[in-house]
Amino acid sequence: MNTFFKITFKNIAGVMSLAIFFLMASCQENLATNLGKEKTDFASQVFYNADVLQHDSGRITLKFKAPLVEKYDFVDTPYAEAKKGIYIEFFDKENPNTPGKLWANYAKMVEATGFYEAKGDVKIINPEGQTFTMQTLYWNKREKEIFTRDTVFITDTEGNILIGSHGMHAKDDLSSYSLYSTFGEANPDNLPDLKKD
Numbered sequence: 001m002n003t004f005f006k007i008t009f010k011n012i013a014g015v016m017s018l019a020i021f022f023l024m025a026s027c028q029e030n031l032a033t034n035l036g037k038e039k040t041d042f043a044s045q046v047f048y049n050a051d052v053l054q055h056d057s058g059r060i061t062l063k064f065k066a067p068l069v070e071k072y073d074f075v076d077t078p079y080a081e082a083k084k085g086i087y088i089e090f091f092d093k094e095n096p097n098t099p100g101k102l103w104a105n106y107a108k109m110v111e112a113t114g115f116y117e118a119k120g121d122v123k124i125i126n127p128e129g130q131t132f133t134m135q136t137l138y139w140n141k142r143e144k145e146i147f148t149r150d151t152v153f154i155t156d157t158e159g160n161i162l163i164g165s166h167g168m169h170a171k172d173d174l175s176s177y178s179l180y181s182t183f184g185e186a187n188p189d190n191l192p193d194l195k196k197d
Helices: 002-034
Strands: 047-056 059-072 078-080 084-093 097-106 104-112 116-126 129-142 145-148 152-155 163-166 168-171 177-179 182-185
Touching: 163 177
Parallel strands: none
Antiparallel strands: 047 059, 059 078, 059 084, 078 104, 084 097, 097 116, 104 116, 116 129, 129 145, 129 152, 145 168, 152 163, 163 182, 168 177
């Protein structure tokens, strides 16, 4: 019995030594593999409760609010993310007292390419009072256009509803837009009287 215990203890000690050897070898291999590689997928700047005003020639053109904004500068194409949502007011020269508004649960901004995206319960109210709702929205700042392939619901202050079931393409100020696969419902009180006298 005593001999069995000694043999078993020697076997366990040998197995443990072998396990420690492989563990150390694999750790050294991971260190050697990762040596010289810098981690770049972390935020270089973090802003809490961001509240930004953009001016042009002495007038406010944009108000931006977000509970959290993270900037990623150490990647090939730097970008900023607002993972907890955004609220934006945008002001037009022709209607400076009534801003357009935008809400979204998430936003990503790539300033180098001028490409922005908003996701999750995206809602826009233009200065004319039309409300646009969708799940995703893309803005090409350089081309001054916005677009989506999601279903878009548009309502106005008179109760009219338009639906673009395959998306929308528009100027970024929403002064004109095209809906794909459109249908809708109009408030009958606002339709012209077509009775003949």
